[in-house]
Amino acid sequence: MAINWDALIAAAQQVRKKAYAPYSQFQVGAALLGKSGRIYVGCNVENASYGLTICAERNAVFSAVAEGEREFIALAVAGKDEQVFPCGACRQVLAEFCNDLPIRIVGEDGSQTETSLGELLPKAFRFEHR
Numbered sequence: 548m549a550i551n552w553d554a555l556i557a558a559a560q561q562v563r564k565k566a567y568a569p570y571s572q573f574q575v576g577a578a579l580l581g582k583s584g585r586i587y588v589g590c591n592v593e594n595a596s597y598g599l600t601i602c603a604e605r606n607a608v609f610s611a612v613a614e615g616e617r618e619f620i621a622l623a624v625a626g627k628d629e630q631v632f633p634c635g636a637c638r639q640v641l642a643e644f645c646n647d648l649p650i651r652i653v654g655e656d657g658s659q660t661e662t663s664l665g666e667l668l669p670k671a672f673r674f675e676h677r
Contacts, residue, residue, distance in 0.1 A: 550580060550621045556653050558586050559625035565636045566590035566603065576625040577603035579611055582618035584665035584675065604637035622664075628654040630659075632667065642671035 555578045563576025569590055589606025605626060611619070623639070626630055629652050630643045633641065641648060647665040664671075 548584065548620055550649065552621070552623070552651060554574045555586060555621060555623040556651065556659075557590050558626065559623040559653065561653075562590045563603070563625045564587040569599070570595070574626070575603040575631055577607040578623045579604075579607040579626075580620040580639055581611055581616040582620055583616060584613075585611075585616065587614065587616065602634055602637050605631045605640050608637075608640050610622045610623070612644075617644060619645050619648060621651075623653060624650050625653050627657040628656075630654075632662070635668075638664065638668040639671065639675060642668055642673065649659070660669075 555648050558578035559576040563574050566574035566576065568574050570593050577589045579587045579589060587601045587607050589610055589611045590599065591603045593600045623632060631652055645664055647663055650662050650664060652660040
C-alpha cells in the first residue's frame with residue numbers, strides 16, 4: 548500500500564490543535580495509517596496528576612485498536628517543530644504491533660524529519676521475549 552504522507556501529515560496537524568495541554572502548552576498530534584487504509588488520530592491529553600497524561604501516539608494506537616485495527620503502515624507526528632519524537636513508552640506500544648514503521652515528524656513550519664520505529668527502538672522487547 549502506498550503511503551499518502553500528505554493526508555497523514557494533515558491529519559496529525561489538524562488533531563494537534565485539539566490537544567489538551569494546559570500545563571505544558573506542548574501540543575502534539577499523531578496520525579497512524581492502518582493496514583485497512585484508515586487513518587487513526589490522537590492528541591496528547593494532560594492531567595493535573597502528570598503520570599495520567601497520555602501521549603498523542605498512544606492515543607492514536609489505542610483508538611485504532613478499539614476499532615479493531617492491529618496492523619499499521621505509517622505514523623506522522625506533528626508538533627511545534629520537527630523534533631517531537633515519540634517517547635519511550637509510545638515506542639514500546641508501537642512495537643507491540645509493528646516490527647518496523649516509517650515515521651515522519653513534522654513541525655508547524657512544514658519541516659520534516661524521517662525516521663523509523665526500528666531506528667528509534669532497536670532490539671525492542673516483544674511478546675516472544677517474555
